[in-house]
Amino acid sequence: MKFTDKLAAAERTNDSLLCVGLDPEPSKFPGAWQHDPSRIFDFCATIVDATKDPVLAYKPQVAYFAAQRAEDQLERLMAHIRKAAPGVPVILDAKRGDIGSTAEQYALEAFERYQADAVTLSPFMGFDSVEPWLKYEDKGLFLLCRTSNPGGSDLQAQRLVTGDLLYEHIARLAQGPWNRTGQLGTVVGATFPAEIERVRELAPTLPLLIPGVGAQGGDALATVRAGWRSRDGRTSGPVVVNSSRAILYASRGNEFAAAARAAAEATRASLAAGRSAAG
Numbered sequence: 001m002k003f004t005d006k007l008a009a010a011e012r013t014n015d016s017l018l019c020v021g022l023d024p025e026p027s028k029f030p031g032a033w034q035h036d037p038s039r040i041f042d043f044c045a046t047i048v049d050a051t052k053d054p055v056l057a058y059k060p061q062v063a064y065f066a067a068q069r070a071e072d073q074l075e076r077l078m079a080h081i082r083k084a085a086p087g088v089p090v091i092l093d094a095k096r097g098d099i100g101s102t103a104e105q106y107a108l109e110a111f112e113r114y115q116a117d118a119v120t121l122s123p124f125m126g127f128d129s130v131e132p133w134l135k136y137e138d139k140g141l142f143l144l145c146r147t148s149n150p151g152g153s154d155l156q157a158q159r160l161v162t163g164d165l166l167y168e169h170i171a172r173l174a175q176g177p178w179n180r181t182g183q184l185g186t187v188v189g190a191t192f193p194a195e196i197e198r199v200r201e202l203a204p205t206l207p208l209l210i211p212g213v214g215a216q217g218g219d220a221l222a223t224v225r226a227g228w229r230s231r232d233g234r235t236s237g238p239v240v241v242n243s244s245r246a247i248l249y250a251s252r253g254n255e256f257a258a259a260a261r262a263a264a265e266a267t268r269a270s271l272a273a274g275r276s277a278a279g
C-alpha cells in the first residue's frame, strides 16, 4: 500500500491529524525506568499501546535510539507498532541527505532494516541525494522545507536570484520537478504559521508534516488553519501534526501512559477544532 493511502486510511479510521513523536530520553522515564536505556522499548511500546486510537502516525527519531546504542530496540518497536497498530503509518525521522551511493545505504536502513513507511530527508545536497530513495515507490519522503527552529531562517529564509526564498524554492521543487514518483512531502514548523500557509500555496497536493506544537510552543489550532487542505474549496494534501515531548512526558509518574493518552486526546481535539475553523 502506498504511504499516502495508508495515511488517508489512518486519518479516516482514527479521525486524527496527530502524529506522536517517539523521542525517548531515559532521564525523563518514570519510576524505576528512569536513566535506564534498556527500557527504551518498554517506554515507547507502552506509549504506543496507550495512544494508538487517537493518532494518525508515529514518528520515531533515530538519534534518540542511536545515542543510547538502542537501534535493536528501535527495530523491536517498529515491529511492535506494525502488530499493535497495523493501520498507523510510521515516519522515521532521520533527516538523511548524502551523495547517491551513501543515500542508498540510508534508504536500506530506513526501509529494509526498520521497515518505515516514510522518512524525513534534508534536500540540501540536491536531487541526486533524493533520487535513490525514489526506488522505494510505496514509501513517503518528507523534505525539510521551513524548519521549526529559529536558526532555520539562517538559510531557509535567504532570497534567491529567482526572487523566491530558499524554502519557497524547495516547496516548488517538491511539488514539481523533483516529485517524479509522487512520493514527496514537505516539513514546515508549527512555529511558522505564515510559512505553512505559503508552502500550502506552493505545494498544494503534497503531504505536510508539521512538527513544533506542544514543547516548542506552536499553536495547534493556528497550525491546522494555515495548512488545512479544504481552504478555498481546493483539494490538497494531508496534514500531519507532530508532538513529541508534550505527550511522552505529560507525566513523569507511573500513570505516564494515561497522561500521554490524555495529552494526545487533547491535542487531537485542538487539531480537529483547527480543521473545523478552516472549513
Ligand SMILES: O=C(O)c1cc(=O)[nH]c(=O)n1[C@@H]1O[C@H](COP(=O)(O)O)[C@@H](O)[C@H]1O
Binding pocket: 021, 023, 061, 093, 095, 120, 146, 147, 148, 149, 187, 188, 189, 211, 212, 213, 214, 215, 216, 242, 243, 244, 245, 246
Ligand atoms: O523533521 C522533524 O520531525 C522536525 C523538523 C523540524 O523542523 N522541527 C522539529 O522539531 N522536528 C522534529 O520533531 C520533533 C519535535 O519534538 P517536540 O518539540 O518534543 O514536540 C523532534 O523529534 C524534532 O527532531
